[in-house]
Amino acid sequence: MSAVAYRVEGDVAVLTVDAPPVNALGLAVRQGLLAGLDRAVVDDAVAAVVLICAGSTFIAGADISEFGTAKALAEPRIRTIQDLLEASSKPVVAAIHGTALGGGLEVALACHARVAVASAKLGLPEVKLGLLPGAGGTVRLPRLVGPEVALDMITSGAPIAATRALELGVIDVIVEDLEAGAIAYAAGLATDGAPLPVMARDERLRDVDPALFADYRLKVGKKARGQIAPFRIVDCVEAACRLPGAEALAFEAAAFAELLASDQRKGLVHYFFAEREARKIPGLPTDLAPQPIRKVAVIGAGLMGGGIAMVFANAGIAVTLVDVGQEALERGLGVIRKTYAASVARGSTPQAKADRALALIHTTTDYAELRDVDLAIEAVFENMGVKQAIFARLDAATPAHAILASNTSGLDIDAIASATLRPERVIGIHFFSPANVMKLMENVRGAQTSPEVIATVMALGRQLGKVPVLAGNCDGFIGNRMLQYYSGEAEFMLIEGATPEQVDRVAESFGMAMGPLAMRDLSALDLNTVVRAARREAFPDERCTLIVERLVEAGRCGQKTSKGYYRYEGRTRLPDPEALAIIEAHSRELGVARRAFSDEEIRDRLFMPLVNEGAKELEEGIALRAGDIDVVWVNGYAFPAHRGGPMFWGEQMGLDKVAAMAERLAAANGERWAPGPLLRRLAETGRGWSAVGEVLAELRGEMQVA
Ligand code: T1G
DSSP states (O other): SSEEEEEEETTEEEEEEOOOOTOOHHHHHHHHHHHHHHHHHHHHTTEEEEEEEEEEEOOOOOOOTTTSSSSSSSOOOOOHHHHHOOOOOSSSEEOOEEEEEEEEHHHHSSSSSEOOOOOOOEEOGGGGGOOOOSSSSHHHHHHHOOOHHHHHHHHHHHOEEHHHHHHHHHHSSOOSSSHHHHHHHHHHHHHOOOOOOOTTTSSSOSSSSSSHHHOOOOOHHHTTTOOOHHHHHHHHHHHHHEEEEEEHHOOOOOOOOHHTTTTHHHHHHHHEEEEEEEEEETTTTTOOOOOOEEEEEOOOOSHHHHHHHHHHTTTTOOOEEEEEEEEEHHHHHHHHHHHHHHHHTTTTTTTHHHHHHHHTTTEEEEEGGGOOOOEEEEEEOHHHHHHHHHHHHHHHHHTOOEEEEEOSSSSSSHHHHSSSSSGGGGEEEEOSSSSTTOEEEEEOOOOOOHHHHHHHHHHHHHHHHHHEEOSSSSSSTTHHHHHHHHHHHHHHHHHHHHHHHHHHHHHHHHHHHSSSHHHHHHHGGGGGGGHHHHHHHHHHTTTOOHHHHHHHHTOOOGGGGTTTSSSEEEEEEEOOOOHHHHHHHHHHTTTTOOOOOOOOHHHHHHHHHHHHHHHHHHHTTSBBBHHHHHHHHHHHSOOGGGGHHHHHHHHHHHHHHHHHHHHHHHHHHHHSSSHHHHHHHHHHHHHHHGGGHHHHHHHHHHHHHO
């Protein structure tokens, strides 16, 4: 059964691609297209051709799962099909619905015309996979829309709506009935007999300001965080403006091949599939229908509560924002209004959308108004007693079907659930601050959380436009449990001789959005001295430092006091000899001789402990998959997606090196830094995360025998 059906309507051949789920250009689809085009070209009854797709979307790109395999390079390749399209004496019209993305749009650009329904979207998102359009997108698109618009589309990877595509000339007409409209358009082209509008590949683009590309490299450099693809895209579009089509296509092919072989492509493709895999919860009945969430209550009108209220309102869900007093509500609503106003002023949110969202947020101090909510989420400060009291009130005030969630960043979900008579309907929903911006939704299952509640909250994540990951219940869940090792090592290296600017520079050149010490200054140093004191008490034999306490004693609490690890002029951070003097004094206080650090040692001591702790979370079932941990870190902590996430990066570096680093740090810091049995066995046997299941079974078997 070919992936591409062939039939003739009147004198128009209709090629229908049917390759669920997204009609990707896998080898079978490419073979089907070739066969269909060959047949149409020689079919005398055929005067024109329509290329259309079954299912939810037009071709959504090359088949990403083929990358790195022989199939991706097997003939017919996309370019072979495009050559056929452009050589055809019969007009070929692409009929677009859903999302024409990547190779899908590139195939459409090689057709003689493109028609679309108004709801269609078109884009070249290859940059999100560490790639660039490898089938002429950097050559044909600038010829259609000009280099500036092409650069914006290709370096951002963002799709455009059909109406915008029509304005730009990327499509020729918007139709109501896609297939009928495309057939009529193709028949019209055949009847006209006019020369077929093959993309003027060989024309050079005139009057392009050479400064455009230098300016654009500076622009992408500000956001690239070490990514290569954006710069190679600028090179290709520049070549497309400088060279005739055939040479520009060759330039693009070479750049594409370079990126296809890159670690960044491997990391981003791993991340692409890991994000989708994280939605799938093993053991959950697949026929479980998520419960509809039409109205929610948010308890706590502070920074987190306000952000969470915006998340639901933005998704069109009515919100009742609850706090203890009218003043707190007014303050919270004021922050929400200001946030929307700033977003509208920036042009990132239309006024109408902000108005619709604000209209959905209602405030009250009265729990009696919660009798018709489907979900209540608590977002008050991290005090177990306060949370338990709130959950007891919610248990009484909300309908029996309502899900009760806590936004806690690490407290025990089971202890919270014990304050209710419905522990099976209690779950953690941990948003990251600011909740209306950060994508991660770390959902935490309690011991009694029901499958229906888990399925509902995981589906809700997508409805809210978030990236949901399911975590087990432990101190710090998946992300924050690992974070303590990253920030701990940063401090230890300061004591041993590194400077704040060196540690942060290494972290930021690795791809983190902000280094650990600058991050601490941003979140205020005095906020976590209580947590630090509690941890020192809990682990008295463990290595610790009092750097933060010494800085706070000197009035250095971070950006809010214009000094912390750095001195601040506005938001600009500057190395500060006074801070370094405090750190050096603390080195002496601890009797540690300071020494020079290589960037490589800083990198490995910052990131390998993350991998070590992540392996323990896999051992304990706190994380279901290594990829889930990667998704948490990319979306919750701005870990660079082009490195795949900490677990993918650690596996690339070598789990034997991660285990050796863990042994070294355990000797210096304490037992909690040591490698666990899973990492040790993977390292010893040269296996990776795909073998976690089999190794855990081996270890369990050995324990039973022992
Ligand atoms: N290849 C293989 N599988 C894909 C795929 C693709 N291009 N796109 C999606 N899937 C799978 C996905 O893994 C999931 O599988 C299912 O389809 C539904 O996806 C030469 C080289 C199209 C907007 O980057 O943006 O062309 O989990 O959950 O939310 O220049 O998928 O069900 O088993 O995301 O409705 C360029 C990537 C490729 C588009 C639909 N194209 N896909 O979103 O569904 S590179 C892309 C998406 C390229 C050329 C280059 C989205 C979507 P499973 P989903 P969705």
